[in-house]
Amino acid sequence: MEDEHEPPLQPRTQTQGRILFLTVCAAGIGGTFQFGYNLSIINAPTLHVQEFINETWLARTGRPLPDHLVLLVWSLIVSLYPLGGLFGALLAGPLAITLGRKKSLLVNNVFVVASAVLFGFSREAGSFEMILLGRLLVGVSAGVSMNVQPMYLGESAPQELRGAVAMTSAIFTALGIMLGQVVGIREFLGGPQAWPLLLASCLVPGVLQLSTLPLLPESPRYLLIDRGDAEACLAALRRLRGTQDVAAEMREMEEERAACRGRCARRPWELFQDRALRRQVMSLVVLGSAMELCGNDSVYAYAASVFREAGVPEEKIQYAIIGTGSWELRPSGLSLTLIRCAAIERVGRRGLLVGGDCLMTFWGAIFTCLQTSVPWVPYLAMSCIFAFILSFGIGPAGVTGILATELFDQTARPAAYVVCGALMWAMLFLVGLGFPFIMEGLSHFLYVPFLGVCVCGAVYTGLFLPETKGKTFLEISEELHRLNFPRRAPGPAWRGPEVIQSTEL
Template identity: 40%
Template sequence: MSQYLSLLLDCPVVIAAIFITGIGGTFQYGFSVSVLTSPSEFIKELVNQTCLQRYGVSLDKGQVSLIWSFIVSIFCIGGLLGALMAGPLMSKYGRKQCLLFNNFTAISGALLMLLSQKALSFEMIMVGRLLYGINAGVSLSAHTMYLVECAPKKLRGMVGVTISTFVSFGKFSGQLLGISELLGTEQNWPWLLGFNGFTALLQLATLPFLPESPSFLLLNRGDREACDKALKRLWGNKDYTWEVDEMMKEKAAIQGVRNHSVMELIQNKNIRWQLITILVTFIGLQLCGINAVYFYSFEVFRAAGIEEGQLRYAALGTGLCEVVTSIFCFMIIESTGKKVLLFRGYMAMSVTLVLLTITLFLKTCISWMPYCSMLLLFLFIFCFASGPSGIIAPLPGELFTQPFKSAAYTLACTLNWTGLFLLGMLFPVLVEHMSYFCFLIFLFFCTGCGLFVWFNVPETRHKTALEIAADFDKMHRKSGESKKQSTEQDLNGSHQTRF
């Protein structure tokens, strides 16, 4: 681990890129996910006041809840739109420019949030949430692709984990700033909702000093000189000839091949297992039960005897646990391997879900059982953040070559946003009918994803997309093929026809 950390410390511009892209990238997503919990009652009151003053109508509880649900879920709709836009924008304008101009979307949303209370308009919050969603949808793809392409191959796993670290940090920041001692008050909640604008301004002021992705400059624009300059700024005076040679091999393999659409990605049989891997892992990311665990955290804390007024402070512990564990994953990923961490994480989550269901069932029978539930809750978050959370986000950029990357990220993020939206709509129904036994559904997805990764996905650490494609071929080679034939295919550059 120390050698990889030392290598990263020798690349200060890469470290700067991690923080600059993170604060205006996936931080926005994490913050927007958690920030509405604290000011929910104030926003519902604004909804009622708006209708009363504008139409002379006082809404009942059900009507207010319906509008509130739409305010929450419209973020996912915006995220889906942003995910669909991200691929074409990144392919045409580049990763850096896409991130740069995406900040204006967040700033526009923040201004609407800040003015909503004075304007007495909950519709401004809806539009602001939609813009925040578009911003998050674009940044999830652009931030991930930019960082993975800017990092040396030996550090891509470590750098990739920071993407989920900033998601966790965003969630924790939303929880922290939402407490009543800070911005979670009747007067200050618009500033809480508008906080995304300040992080967008920070990125807008600092991102222009970073270079464009070297991979994009060479493979998309064919500018070798600009690629060399970008690599020199990012990695210093180190010898990066090997990485450039690998990019040139990929460039030769994709010579004359344009960027592919999502439909072409789906139809290409030569990359079928890479596509299946993206489908399984990103669906599993939403259906692994992490949102259910966060939902039940308040009930577990109540059962453990924590007072109602202190629940939000206890919930801060869950967010902090995810941040700390993500940093732990950052430290060990290069020495342990991504496949092992992903498999261990899912299997440990499966066991934890079983035990958590049992302890919740017995909480009224045994006095100390709620404390066991609380311990298991933190253990589940630890398993999630040390495996799936940090490894899955960068996968599309690792498994696919340049012509397919944008489409792969578009598809992956579309799955992510669709899953988040459906889970938000269906999860309350599951809880109502199944209570904590809903964890058994998530258990199925955790176990299934873990076994799929172990038996069907090769290790991706320190490998290029072409090398990973060869490993997929070897792992899923038809039984009738001889070893000699597959070796000849590799030597004859079969991947050129693939891409």
């Protein structure tokens, strides 16, 4: 009744674009932006933090800490971030179900505030343990947001823009990486006295999200399918779409709601027990692991060491590091442009993944094979690393995050993100902990193990991953059911046995 007295809404394209843009920005600034930012800022104060560790140990015991133990503590500082991300990924599913997508992102900033306080006062307290704990907590925050943000945006976006909106997660990751590298140079917060402020600067994006995200709607699918609140869903959907005419989309969500009726939210281990989900789970395990085991994210944490090993002059390393972030930001922006031009609907998710993995293999092979025999080794190494990062941004960085949204229905989606996130962070932790030792042991051949991962990812994607471009969630579910049970006749079995039984009753 109240809608009759409301002023007419603006044209749908303008209003929808504005609200959706604000939703993407508010979710991203405290989500994957934080992931990229905290992944890269730890690189700039490497020597300063190592000196602080040694000085703290000397003040406590009267003896300096051996170099190999300093390296071990530093590796733990770097690696506790993905370990915290693993805990956050396990926490993301229950939070998304209990609190909702939007409230989970807001509550998640508690970990950001706590970690910023620990970083900011670590030097005054003379405790490198506060840095360790802070890295763990900021990792928990990143683990939650990396899972909840694409879930929230994927469920809020219209079908024709779902791919474009999903790619914004990669854009904010790249933007966070680049800004973290810029802020970390010596002229800003990368000096020997300012490194606690550099680490504590993660508080700023958290405050920005806390001040903007409460003004935007919750995921309509969560409101209708999980909460059963049709009125709130309708209000959120109208606001996101900028029009009163959302009947067609409401019918599609009602169909999915009917399909999910009688089923509770899945637990992560239940996904591995359901034969109807075996291809989806396998795709998450293989591609989620491959995205981290390809070695791209570890380059950001150890970029200074990689460039130093390649022979780049010391005074130019910090600017070469900034280049790594800007080069991933370039393909992210390009990807969004291509999506808006409907190019990704022609290429598809599978094509981008295969192409990105193949290009990463190509540039990594050049880095491995040629740099020991060419006189201009440093510049060749920098070019190969930049091209490797560019290829990562074109394919795996932007596409992998949406797979859990598109391959699973509403009841299984939170659990799927838990599985995907847990595997991703576990792999990132292992690579982050072992990368300095791999680099020390393999030297110029450090990319060899990662190239094998890229090849496996490309082969699996080309052979087993179904294409999801331009399809509704229901159409994707039906196709996956046919792939999981090729000998059965097609039908509504994707809805699950519980729903079929309840329908018959």
